[in-house]
Amino acid sequence: xxxxxxxxxxxAMALSLAACGQKPAExxxxxxxxxxxxxxxxxxKLSGTVSxxxxxxxxxxxxxxxxxxxxxxxxxxxxxNPTGSGSxxxxxxxxxxDIGLSSRALKDEEKAAGLTETVxxxxxxAVIVNPENTVEDLTLEQIAAIYTGEIKNWSEVxxxxxxxxxxxxxxxxGTRSGFEEIVEVKDKCQYxxxxxxxxxxxxxxxxxxxxxxxxxxxxxxxxxxxxxxxGVAPSEAAVKDGTYAIQRPFVLATKTGVQLGxxxxxxxxxxxxxxxxxxxxxxxxxxxN
Amino acid sequence: xxxxxxxVEDAVHGIFLLLGLVTVACVLxxxxxxxxxxxxxxxxxxxxxxxxxxxxxxxxxEPKYGILPFILTSVYGTAGAILLGVPVGFxxxxxxxxxxxxxxxxxxxxxVSMLAGIPSVVYGLVxxxxxxxxxxxxxxxxxxxxxxAAIVVLAIMILPSIIKMSVTALEAVPKEYEDASLAxxxxxEETWFRVSVPTAKSGIAAAVVLGVGRAIGxxxxxxxxxxxxxxxPSLFQSVRFLTTAVASEMxxxxxxxxxxxxxxxxxxxxxxxxxxxxxxxxxxxxxxx
Numbered sequence: 206x207x208x209x210x211x212x213x214x215x216x217a218m219a220l221s222l223a224a225c226g227q228k229p230a231e232x233x234x235x236x237x238x239x240x241x242x243x244x245x246x247x248x249x250k251l252s253g254t255v256s257x258x259x260x261x262x263x264x265x266x267x268x269x270x271x272x273x274x275x276x277x278x279x280x281x282x283x284x285x286n287p288t289g290s291g292s293x294x295x296x297x298x299x300x301x302x303d304i305g306l307s308s309r310a311l312k313d314e315e316k317a318a319g320l321t322e323t324v325x326x327x328x329x330x331a332v333i334v335n336p337e338n339t340v341e342d343l344t345l346e347q348i349a350a351i352y353t354g355e356i357k358n359w360s361e362v363x364x365x366x367x368x369x370x371x372x373x374x375x376x377x378x379g380t381r382s383g384f385e386e387i388v389e390v391k392d393k394c395q396y397x398x399x400x401x402x403x404x405x406x407x408x409x410x411x412x413x414x415x416x417x418x419x420x421x422x423x424x425x426x427x428x429x430x431x432x433x434x435x436g437v438a439p440s441e442a443a444v445k446d447g448t449y450a451i452q453r454p455f456v457l458a459t460k461t462g463v464q465l466g467x468x469x470x471x472x473x474x475x476x477x478x479x480x481x482x483x484x485x486x487x488x489x490x491x492x493x494n
Numbered sequence: 495x496x497x498x499x500x501x502v503e504d505a506v507h508g509i510f511l512l513l514g515l516v517t518v519a520c521v522l523x524x525x526x527x528x529x530x531x532x533x534x535x536x537x538x539x540x541x542x543x544x545x546x547x548x549x550x551x552x553x554x555x556e557p558k559y560g561i562l563p564f565i566l567t568s569v570y571g572t573a574g575a576i577l578l579g580v581p582v583g584f585x586x587x588x589x590x591x592x593x594x595x596x597x598x599x600x601x602x603x604x605x606v607s608m609l610a611g612i613p614s615v616v617y618g619l620v621x622x623x624x625x626x627x628x629x630x631x632x633x634x635x636x637x638x639x640x641x642x643a644a645i646v647v648l649a650i651m652i653l654p655s656i657i658k659m660s661v662t663a664l665e666a667v668p669k670e671y672e673d674a675s676l677a678x679x680x681x682x683e684e685t686w687f688r689v690s691v692p693t694a695k696s697g698i699a700a701a702v703v704l705g706v707g708r709a710i711g712x713x714x715x716x717x718x719x720x721x722x723x724x725x726x727p728s729l730f731q732s733v734r735f736l737t738t739a740v741a742s743e744m745x746x747x748x749x750x751x752x753x754x755x756x757x758x759x760x761x762x763x764x765x766x767x768x769x770x771x772x773x774x775x776x777x778x779x780x781x782x783x
Contacts, residue, residue, distance in 0.1 A: 261748070287748060368636035375722065376553040377746035392554040398639050398721040398732050401742040405718070412627050415636050 252280035253468035259286075259293015259306030262379035263455050266326060266488035267306060270476050273484055281468045294320065297458050303469035305458035308383065321461045325476060326490040329422035329444035329452040330384050331431040333407065337414045340364040342433040345450050349388045351417060354395035359415065372409050372418035375401045384419045387451050403489075419451075421489040441491050455490065525763075532760030535559070535753035544757065550724040550734075552743060552751040559754045561739065561761065567727040568736045568765070571641060571716070572709040575648035579709075580702055582649075583656030587698075590657065591664035592686045603661075610654035618718030621647045626719055633730065639721035641733045647715050652705035659704060663697020664690055700776040707769045711762070713737035736762045 255274070257267060264287055271283035288296070290307040294315055297305030311322040332348060334340060340362055343351075350356045351369055360366045373396040374381035380403065385391040400406050403420045410418040411428035418429075422439055425431050431439050434450045443449035457473065459465065465473060475481055477494050485492040536544050539559045547560020586606075590599055621643060630638035667690045675685040691698070713735070721732020722742050734742070740755050740762070747755055 261746070264746070370637040375742045375746075376551070377743050377748075377751065379746070382553070392551060396723050396732075397637050399723050399734075399742065401717065401722070401745070408622065409639070412623075413630065413637055 250280060251278045251468050251471055253466055254282045254284065255304070255466075255469045255472045256284045256302040257286070257293075257304045257306055258288055258296040258302035259458075260290045260308040260455070261287040262308040262328065262383055263306045263325075265379065266455065266485055266490055269484050269488050270481055271472075273481075274472050274475055278468070278471070281472075283472070294458050297460060300460075303459075303465055304473065307456040307458055308453055309386075309456070310454055311456060311458060315458075316461075319461050320458050323457045323459065323473075323477060324454045324493040325457050326455050326485050326492045327444045327452050328379075328383055328455055328490045329439060329441070329449060330380060330387070330419050331422045331425045331439045332417065332419050332434060332451065333410050333425060333429040333431050334417050335410055335412075335414045336428070336430045338364055338430065340432060342436060344435050345388060348434070348451075349390050352385075352388065352390045352395070353393045365414075367415040370413055370416040371395060371397045372406050372416050373399050374403075374406065374419075375399050380419065380421055383453055384451065387453060422491065423486060423489045444491050445493070454493070528756065528760050528763050531753065531756040533757075535750060535757040536760075538750060539754065539757075544754075545761070548726060550739070552747070552754065557750065559750075561736070561758055563724050563726050564734055564736045564739045564758065565761070567641065567720075567733040568710055568762075570727045571644050571648060571720075571733070571735060572706055574641070574645035575652055575709045576702065576706060578645060578649035579652045579656060579705060583653050583701070583705070584660055584698065586653075587657045587660030587664060587701075588686055588691065591661045592682075592690065606654050606657050609650075610658070614651065614712060614715040615718075617647050617651055618715035621715060621719040629730075635730045637721070637732065639719055639732050640730045641720065641727055642729050643719040644716045644733070644735070647719055648709045648712060651712060651715060652708050655708055656701045656705045659701035660694070660698045663694035663701065666697070667693045696776050700773055703769060703773045703776060707766060707773065710765055710769065711737060713741045717741055736765070 255271070257271070264285070267285055271285060275281055275283050285306075286293075286296075286302070290309055293302070293305040294307055294311070295305075296302045298315075298318060298320060305320070307322075308328070310324075311320055316322065332343065338359065340359060343362060347356065347362050351362070352371060352373075354371075356362060357369055358366060359369055371394065373384075373394055376399070378401075382391075385394060398409060400409060403424045406418045406420050407424070407426055407429055410416040422431075422441070422444060425439075433439075437443050437449045439449050439451075444452045457476070459473070464470070476485075479492075479494060482492040482494070539547075544559055544561060545565070546562050547558060548562045549558040549560050550563060551558045586602075590602055590606075594602065622639075625643050625646060626638035628638065629635070629640060629643055671689050671693060672685050675689045676682070680688065716735050717738040720735065720738060722734045722738055723732040724734050724739075725731045727733050736758055740759050743751065744755055
């Protein structure tokens, strides 16, 4: 009798293992609904590859767009090579990829060398403080001095007498590299805390009256106060028209006068159309179109 | 019929063997993978520079990969947790095993089990919301995310393993030993601390080592309360542990930075192997003693 039970148990275990094995196979089906937001599939079935190369900061937005595009056009292979803006621009110039990705505007000499820039979206970064903080407005220079540790007390910028607590993101984060590049404090920040998500930054700033942090504009909540930078309050409109200082464009670089391949052209049209806005916003940036 | 039985038995044996081998295979796979992916970065950076360098700046223009701050933080943090957790856990265990009336023992035992079942992210969340602001106000420091916060969280997290294992060890002390001591005129307290505890000492030591293992390997809860700046450890400064160094930068890392994270994981793995060896040593001692 014991043996019978034992055998049954073993069978049950084997079966449950088999059942576990099936789960991953179901996962793609569960992810499928996301595809419905993707572009209406092109009339003729597209095939081919879309290769992109460049900015690591754009990983999130371009990755999400690429996935959505591939969901809708199953025969298209989308690739993204995170090499950095400079390398991406060079790659498209040399014809090693279809679309170069740059998290800065193209320089005049790059445009002269035969590249066209199309702004995909803008990455606006809000500087946030605790709601109790009386400081409303900081200049870019003051922010730089705060993050490099030159200004240590809120009273030096018109606030209460309290030590400034610098909250930042972990090394490798796109928000961090964006912020540090624009404010020109790269590798010089004296962070007190390095947190690995935007949500953690916001929670921490919301709790500590002396804290200052940064977060992508789209994710700022009421629990913290976004300060004006040089007198301009951060908003989508201010980011789009360029008056808000801590922002950068995410640019698609293509060769001037050279027709993209069918698949690449379809991808380009899709990401620059309003259809892609939902995905762009979900990636935490402000769509340009 | 006999043949049939044998067949079933063999099959059952086979299944059990297979299931056992899955575990062994996992351990081997992880070990090999860690060594293979951890060695290249150590080679490139140089083992002395890697283990004893005091600056970690993985995404700087001139990256520095020194993990001494992480190693020291892990060691100090674990030591602190043991210092706080062991006396509390040990005395609780003595109380539960020897003094507590049956009803109290049952309820307390349940509570300890529940403490063990709480997911580490919950410890981290409560620490972040309650402990971190608490430390900031109590000690009048600008920010509460610190080594101290991590130590307190870890001390609570290791309590269940210390208590449970010590209780088991204390309850396994032969009743004759205690009876003899009592008959010789020793008070119950003298008996517990002079007879029961020394008899159970290798089990209690194993409990402490288990606590060390749990504390040094914890990432999530620590990441949420320690601040994660790569400072040399100091009680009220934000610090980064070996575990959190890997976890916080992994998501966006690339190139040598990513390889260096694997090397950190390898170092952590060696630490834990060492602790496991110590645990085995103590457990063996218990069997003989």
